Structure formats: structure tokens, C-alpha cells
Amino acid sequence: MHADPRGVLTGSHFLDGDHAACEGALAAGARFAAGYPITPSTEIVERFASRVPMVGGTFIQLEDELAASICIQGAVWAGSKAFTVTSGPGFSLMMEHIGLAAMTETPCVFMDVQRGGPSTGLPTLPAQADMMQVKWGSHGDYETIALCPSSPQECFDLAIKAFNLAEKYRVPTFLMLDEVVGHMTEKVVIPPADQIEIEPRRFTTKKPSEFKLFEPDADGIPEMTKAGEGYNIHVTGLTHDERGYPNMSPAMQDTLVRRLQTKILNNAEKIWMYDEQNTGDADVVVVCYGITARIAQRAIDMARAQGVKVGKFRLITAWPFPDKPIRQLASKIKAFVVPELNLGQMVREVERAAAGQAKTVLVGHAGGSVHRPEDILKAIMEVAR
Amino acid sequence: MSDCQLTCPANPSEQFLRSERIPHIWCPGCGIGTTVNCFTRALVEAKIDLTKTVVVSGIGCTGRVAGYVDLDSFHTTHGRAIPFATGLKMANPKLDVVVYSGDGDLFAIGGNHLIHAARRNINLKVICVNNMIYAMTGGQTAPTTPNDVTTSTAPYGTYDPAFNLPYLVEAAGACYVARWTTYHVRQLALSMKEMFKKKGFSFIEVLSPCPTLYQRRNKMGDGLDAMKFYKEHSKIKHGAPTNEVGLTKAGEIILGKFVDRERPDYQQMMNAHFHEELGDRYIEMEEPVCS
Numbered sequence: 001m002h003a004d005p006r007g008v009l010t011g012s013h014f015l016d017g018d019h020a021a022c023e024g025a026l027a028a029g030a031r032f033a034a035g036y037p038i039t040p041s042t043e044i045v046e047r048f049a050s051r052v053p054m055v056g057g058t059f060i061q062l063e064d065e066l067a068a069s070i071c072i073q074g075a076v077w078a079g080s081k082a083f084t085v086t087s088g089p090g091f092s093l094m095m096e097h098i099g100l101a102a103m104t105e106t107p108c109v110f111m112d113v114q115r116g117g118p119s120t121g122l123p124t125l126p127a128q129a130d131m132m133q134v135k136w137g138s139h140g141d142y143e144t145i146a147l148c149p150s151s152p153q154e155c156f157d158l159a160i161k162a163f164n165l166a167e168k169y170r171v172p173t174f175l176m177l178d179e180v181v182g183h184m185t186e187k188v189v190i191p192p193a194d195q196i197e198i199e200p201r202r203f204t205t206k207k208p209s210e211f212k213l214f215e216p217d218a219d220g221i222p223e224m225t226k227a228g229e230g231y232n233i234h235v236t237g238l239t240h241d242e243r244g245y246p247n248m249s250p251a252m253q254d255t256l257v258r259r260l261q262t263k264i265l266n267n268a269e270k271i272w273m274y275d276e277q278n279t280g281d282a283d284v285v286v287v288c289y290g291i292t293a294r295i296a297q298r299a300i301d302m303a304r305a306q307g308v309k310v311g312k313f314r315l316i317t318a319w320p321f322p323d324k325p326i327r328q329l330a331s332k333i334k335a336f337v338v339p340e341l342n343l344g345q346m347v348r349e350v351e352r353a354a355a356g357q358a359k360t361v362l363v364g365h366a367g368g369s370v371h372r373p374e375d376i377l378k379a380i381m382e383v384a385r
Numbered sequence: 386m387s388d389c390q391l392t393c394p395a396n397p398s399e400q401f402l403r404s405e406r407i408p409h410i411w412c413p414g415c416g417i418g419t420t421v422n423c424f425t426r427a428l429v430e431a432k433i434d435l436t437k438t439v440v441v442s443g444i445g446c447t448g449r450v451a452g453y454v455d456l457d458s459f460h461t462t463h464g465r466a467i468p469f470a471t472g473l474k475m476a477n478p479k480l481d482v483v484v485y486s487g488d489g490d491l492f493a494i495g496g497n498h499l500i501h502a503a504r505r506n507i508n509l510k511v512i513c514v515n516n517m518i519y520a521m522t523g524g525q526t527a528p529t530t531p532n533d534v535t536t537s538t539a540p541y542g543t544y545d546p547a548f549n550l551p552y553l554v555e556a557a558g559a560c561y562v563a564r565w566t567t568y569h570v571r572q573l574a575l576s577m578k579e580m581f582k583k584k585g586f587s588f589i590e591v592l593s594p595c596p597t598l599y600q601r602r603n604k605m606g607d608g609l610d611a612m613k614f615y616k617e618h619s620k621i622k623h624g625a626p627t628n629e630v631g632l633t634k635a636g637e638i639i640l641g642k643f644v645d646r647e648r649p650d651y652q653q654m655m656n657a658h659f660h661e662e663l664g665d666r667y668i669e670m671e672e673p674v675c676s
Contacts (some may be wrong), residue, residue: 004674031674032476034468053659056668058475063501067468070461074441074472077459078480079673082472100462201675226673227457227473228480230436234403234452236460245406246452246460 001200003027003160005193007055015188017181018043020152021111022051023188024159025083027196030109031057032075032082034068036090039123040179041113044085065090069097073106077235079226081163081201083109087179088117091130092137099138101172102260104235105214105222107201109162111175113182114290114341116367126179127367128290129342134174135319141257143264145271146174146319148289152186158316164199165271169263170221176318178341180291180370208232214256215242220263264320273316274325278304282311283334284384287326287350289315291370292339299339299376308384318346323353330354335383339363339376359383398425401435403455410449414600414608416567416593417447420514421454423570424485427577438481441470443490445521446595447514450485464495467502470509476673478652481510481581488515488529492548496528503557503586508650510580511588513550516595517632524598531634535602549631550590555644560585562627562644566592568615569640576642585650592638603634 007026015023022044025033031052035045049059057080062068065086072082086094091112101108114130116122134146145165149155159175166173204211204223208231214222222242225231238246239253264271275293279285284303288296293314303310313329313336315322326349330336335358338347343364351360363379365371402425411417428435435456442451444463451458461469466484474482484491491499491513502509518536519525525538526545533542551562561583565573573591580587594600594611601607605614615638622630623641630639649657659667 006668029675031670032472034472053663054666054668056670056674058655058670060471060475062468062471063497066465067471067498067501070465071468071472071475074459074469074474075476075673076472078473078476079675080476081675082476096462097465203675226477226675227439227459228437228477232455232457234458234460236452237462238460245403 001198003193003196003198004029008193008196009190010192011190013188013190014185015152016043016183016185017149017152017155017177018113018183019047020155020188021159021175021177022047023190024156025109025163026051026055027190028081028160028163029198030081030083030163031055032072032080033059034062034071034082034084036062036065036068036086038087038090040115040182041085041087041111043182044111065093066096069094069110070100072108073097073101073104076106076108077227083111085111085113087113087115088121088130089119091133095137098144098172099140099142100237102138102142102144103237105170106172107166107170109166109173109175111177113177113179115179122368124179125368126291126370127341128178128292129345129367131176131318131342131345134176141261143261144172144174144319145169145264145317146176147273148176148315148318149181150290150293150314151181152184152188155181156188156190160196164197167199167201169267170202170224171264176290178290212242213244214240216259216263220259220266268320269324271317271320272322272325274322275312275314275316277312279311279313279329281309283309284337284380285311285313285329285333286337286339286376286380287313287315287346288339289318289346292341295371295373296339296376298373299380302373302377303380303384308380310380310384315346321349321353323349326350326353327355330357333358335359335361337361337363337376337379337383339365339371341365341367341370397429398422401425401428401455402453406453409453411446412597414594414596414611415446416516416591417450417514419567419570420512420573420591420593421450423574424512424577426574427581430574431578431581433481433581437479438483439473440483440485441466441473443486443495445487445490445519446516447485447487448490464490464493465498466490467495467498467509467511471502471507474508475652479672484509484511486513488513488517488550489519489527492550493528500553500557503554503559505651506558506560506585506648508584508652509586511586512577513588513590514593515550515590516593516599518595518599520595520598524602531632534599534634547632549627551630551643552627554588555627558586559588559644560646560648561587563642564590564592564630564640566615566619566638566640567594568612568619585648
């Protein structure tokens with residue numbers, strides 16, 4: 001299925017990452033957004049508020065992020081594609097409804113433009129310190145999908161991808177920007193609508209008497225319907241059976257929670273996206289994402305100029321973490337260098353995936369600016385020695 | 386064989402219930418089931434399109450209503466039924482969205498959402514079953530618990546001032562505000578029916594006993610005693626000023642329709658505003674699109 005041309009601003013533009021993410025959402029078919037103002041994410045919904053009345057859809061500014069993150073789920077069950085945007089403190093408030101969306105298998109998109117934390121932290125300055133929160137922030141076991149753009153163009157492209165993945169797997173999906181990517185302005189090319197692939201919602205064609213809202217298809221993912229169609233659906237955050245009725249037996253809990261996990265993990269190889277460069281002959285591989293991947297590129301170029309065999313593995317999908325390709329690389333190289341704008345988050349995943357086959361070195365940064373390429377270079381040179 | 390056949394006419398409420406989920410979890414003497422009975426009668430009499438009627442609940446004893454009504458129904462998170470319902474209604478204005486929840490859910494953890502939905506005049510029908518206690522969790526003090534009531538978290542009696550719900554909701558902007566008790570089943574069903582015809586944010590408070598955790602702990606008897614209490618202490622005063630209808634432990638209970646006013650709802654305001662500002666460029670949504 002192709003994009004609805006009404007939402008697609010085809011052409012070559014000069015946009016910041018926040019605005020590009022908004023255009024991606026519109027191109028993906030999002031016609032509903034709810035939000036609460038928070039720097040540095042607000043520009044996304046500001047643009048949506050100005051664009052959506054002429055595209056056909058709704059923006060509502062709510063009283064807080066708790067409301068915004070559940071309002072979009074009401075809109076989804078009414079039949080819309082919907083999203084919300086926030087940054088650190090607001091993201092903390094949204095954790096409750098990430099769990100609800102995971103449990104009720106509600107396809108929706110959250111965009112988190114990361115800033116320095118904890119608490120109010122650095123409202124206007126970058127970090128990449130919500131990377132574990134996005135995976136583990138809500139209580140209980142669940143899997144979601146998180147993508148990391150490193151340019152405004154990718155904010156557009158991956159916003160579309162996020163909506164498509166949300167629909168395909170009936171799962172909340174996250175676009176994890178950082179303040180620098182959100183606020184940097186670059187060329188963004190928006191293709192014609194008929195060149196944008198859109199994943200349609202998995203609306204059932206079964207009759208109400210034959211349809212069970214949480215009965216998985218062969219791929220582990222259930223079909224959907226919406227309110228007002230005569231299906232008399234029941235959706236609850238309680239542990240539930242295939243009809244959606246509460247069933248709090250340990251056996252039901254096991255069946256449901258394991259399926260919520262396996263529907264993502266069993267499809268992880270289809271979900272993984274990464275950008276791998278010069279890893280064929282590499283002794284050292286820099287694993288990076290978001291804005292840090294662009295700083296790392298400078299360090300890699302500098303190391304290569306000095307004759308060090310360095311490759312790059314840029315995470316586009318952060319979750320589910322692409323552990324298999326990292327493990328394969330680990331068997332062939334000396335070390336991974338992991339620069340990130342936090343004091344050690346995704347590095348733990350790299351280390352887990354490497355499973356002792358290669359050394360893993362963090363180049364941490366508490367946030368507030370980007371790394372100096374020299375600091376990443378220094379780590380590369382040390383492990384290459 | 387006799388030609389006189391004994392027939393058992395179906396309970397008129399049954400068609401609205403997920404009978405496979407009965408028996409329900411509510412205690413003997415609890416009033417929530419009574420409110421559901423009134424609700425089903427209102428559905429019959431209001432003659433609305435049931436396929437377009439949606440029930441949204443939060444968490445708690447009343448939060449379980451969504452699980453028993455055979456309509457599209459959503460059992461959401463604690464306090465957040467109203468913003469979920471707002472999303473449903475805003476994305477598909479053709480739905481009739483009912484929020485059915487308890488006093489703790491709507492006025493403590495969800496209080497901020499409630500006042501803002503009333504302010505915006507979102508076209509929602511809110512039924513608040515007020516048992517003056519947190520019942521599901523074992524009888525803790527609620528924002529509606531009157532003074533000098535023993536609760537599990539106020540073992541020497543409550544001293545927190547309680548909210549007067551009609552006064553709060555009227556001040557926040559509701560178009561329709563009424564209060565009944567589970568003794569007043571006909572009036573309650575009529576009020577619910579009237580609410581279905583109303584546009585804008587509408588609110589009904591239903592006083593409902595919790596014999597297990599409120600009555601028992603306060604030596605106020607059982608469910609039947611609660612009915613006698615409601616009968617003896619209630620006074621119907623339609624149009625009573627809401628600042629005069631606050632509740633106490635043993636005092637008078639003022640009931641009736643307190644507010645019935647017109648003001649454009651959120652969607653009307655939004656559409657009118659965009660048509661005026663944007664003219665032909667505005668695309669008014671009638672049904673959600675998922676393309």
C-alpha cells in the first residue's frame with residue numbers, strides 16, 4: 001500500500017530533525033497526535049498542529065504526558081494512526097502507557113527527543129540517556145521496537161518505518177532522536193506518495209462471531225478491529241485471554257507475556273536495521289547511533305588515516321538489539337568501541353552480544369554536548385595497539 | 386402435557402451483558418451492579434446505536450464495569466479513562482463514549498484529566514460510582530471520604546476535607562451534572578437516558594454502598610441498611626446550588642439534576658474555528674482514516 005498523497009509534502013526541503021519527523025508521521029498516515037509541551041521535542045507537534053487541519057486530522061494539546069500517551073491509544077482504537085512526542089521528564093511520565101500499549105498490542109508511535117537527565121537535567125542540550133528506559137521503563141516483561149535516526153533525512157524515513165513496524169507487529173514503536181538531531185537543519189528529500197510504502201493496519205475480515213481480538217496469527221500477531229464496528233471488543237491492561245477477557249492464571253500470564261516477547265524476538269532479524277561500513281578487514285569496530293555516529297565517523301576517518309583498521313556498525317534499530325551480527329563481528333575483531341551520550345547504556349548490550357570474544361570499551365559522555373572526535377579516536381588507538 | 390406453557394422472559398439487561406463473564410466480582414450489597422442495571426435500562430430507552438456506544442473504565446471496583454457490558458469496552462489504566470475516551474471521541478466523533486469509573490479513579494489519580502475534559506467540554510458521558518472509599522485495594526481513604534470515617538489508612542478517623550463532586554465538576558465547565566443513589570434506580574436510569582441526549586461534558590454521581598469496607602468498618606450495617614440510610618437521608622432538590630450539596634457521614638444527601646446548560650462542545654468549537662480561520666483549506670474529519 002502507498003502513502004495517502006494528502007500527507008506527503010513531496011520535494012526537496014531544508015528541515016530540522018523535529019520537523020522532518022513530523023513530515024514522516026504525516027506521510028506514514030498519522031492523522032492524530034496528542035502532546036504536552038517539552039523542550040526539545042515540541043517542534044514536532046507544533047508543525048503537526050499547523051499542518052494537520054489541511055490534511056484532515058486532529059492535534060490536541062493535553063494537560064500532561066500521562067494524558068497524551070493514552071489519548072493516542074484511544075484514537076488508535078477508534079481507527080486512527082496516532083503518535084505523541086516528548087523528552088526525558090515527559091518520557092518518564094509516559095512509562096505507564098508504554099506498558100498499556102504493549103499489553104493491549106496497540107500500534108502507536110512515541111517520539112522521544114533525548115536531552116540530558118536525570119530529572120529536569122539539561123532541557124535544551126543533548127543526551128542519549130533514555131536508551132535503557134525505552135526498553136525497560138514500564139514494569140513487567142515486554143518487547144518494543146526503537147529506532148535511532150542520525151540525520152533529519154533519517155528522522156523522516158524512520159518515522160515512516162516506525163509507523164509501519166508498529167502496525168506490522170501491533171506494538172508501540174519509538175523514534176529515539178537526540179536534541180542535536182532534532183534541532184539540526186539539513187536537506188530532506190520527501191519522495192512522491194506512490195514511492196512510500198505503508199503498512200496497512202491488520203484489520204480483520206472475519207465476522208464478529210468468529211473473531212478473537214488477541215488470537216495470534218501464524219506469525220504470533222493478532223488481527224485488529226476498531227470501536228464502532230459491532231465487534232463488541234474488550235481491551236484491558238489486565239492479563240487476558242484471546243477474547244480479551246481478564247484471566248489471571250499463571251498459565252495465561254505465561255502464554256500472553258511470552259507471546260508479547262516472541263512476536264518481536266522471533267522476527268528480530270526482519271526488524272534489525274544497521275549500517276555497517278569497513279568491518280570486513282577491521283580490527284576495531286565502533287558501535288554507535290544517533291548524532292554520536294556522525295562524531296564517530298570523524299574519529300574513524302582519523303584512525304584510518306593513521307593506518308588503523310577501523311569499521312563502523314551504526315545501530316538504526318536499537319531494540320530489539322541486533323545481537324547476532326554483533327556476536328558474529330566479535331569473533332573476528334579485537335575490540336568494540338562504543339561512544340554514547342550517556343555513561344554506559346547500549347554498551348552493555350554490545351558487551352553481552354560480544355560474549356567475551358572481543359573487548360568492549362565505552363566512551364561515555366554525560367551529555368550537554370557531543371563527544372570530541374579525539375576522545376573516540378583515543379579509545380580506538382588504545383584498543384588497536 | 387399441559388397447554389399452559391411456563392415462560393421465562395429474558396431479563397432486559399441480559400442482552401447488554403457478557404453473560405459468560407458472570408458471576409461478577411462485586412460483593413453482596415455492593416451498588417455497582419445496580420448502577421449497571423440502570424445503565425442498561427437507559428440504553429434501551431435512549432434508543433441509541435449500540436454499535437457506536439463505547440464504555441471506558443479506569444481501575445477499581447467500578448473499573449470492572451467495562452468488562453461486563455457487551456459493548457465495545459476499554460479497561461484502561463488508573464485514572465486515565467478520560468484521556469483515553471478523549472482520543473476515541475476526537476478520532477471518531479460518531480461514537481457515543483461513556484466513561485464509567487469510581488470516585489478514587491476519577492477524582493484523585495484522574496482528577497486533573499477530569500477537570501480539563503470538563504473545561505474543554507469534550508463530549509463524554511461520565512458516570513461516577515461514589516462509594517466514598519478505595520474498595521478494590523481494601524478500604525483506604527478516598528478524596529470523597531467524609532470526616533470522622535474509619536478507613537484502613539485512617540484508623541482513628543478521617544480529617545482530610547472531601548471533594549464536593551457536583552460543585553467541582555460544575556466549576557470546571559460540565560454541561561450536565563446530576564446525583565442519585567443506588568436506592569433511586571428509576572431516577573438514575575432516567576438521568577442516564579437524559580445524559581445520552583445531551584451534548585458536551587456530562588456527569589452523574591451515583592452514591593453506592595460498600596458494605597464490605599465502608600459500612601462494616603463504620604458500624605453502618607449491610608447493603609440493606611445502606612438503602613434505608615439513602616431513603617431516610619435523601620432529599621431531591623433539582624437545581625440546588627452545587628456549593629450546598631457537599632456530603633457528610635450521616636447528614637442530608639441532596640439529590641437531583643443540578644446543572645443542565647448548553648455550550649458548544651470541543652469538536653464543534655474546533656470545527657467552527659478552523660472553518661473560520663482556514664476556509665476551504667480545512668478538511669473536517671468525520672471518520673478516522675488509517676491509510
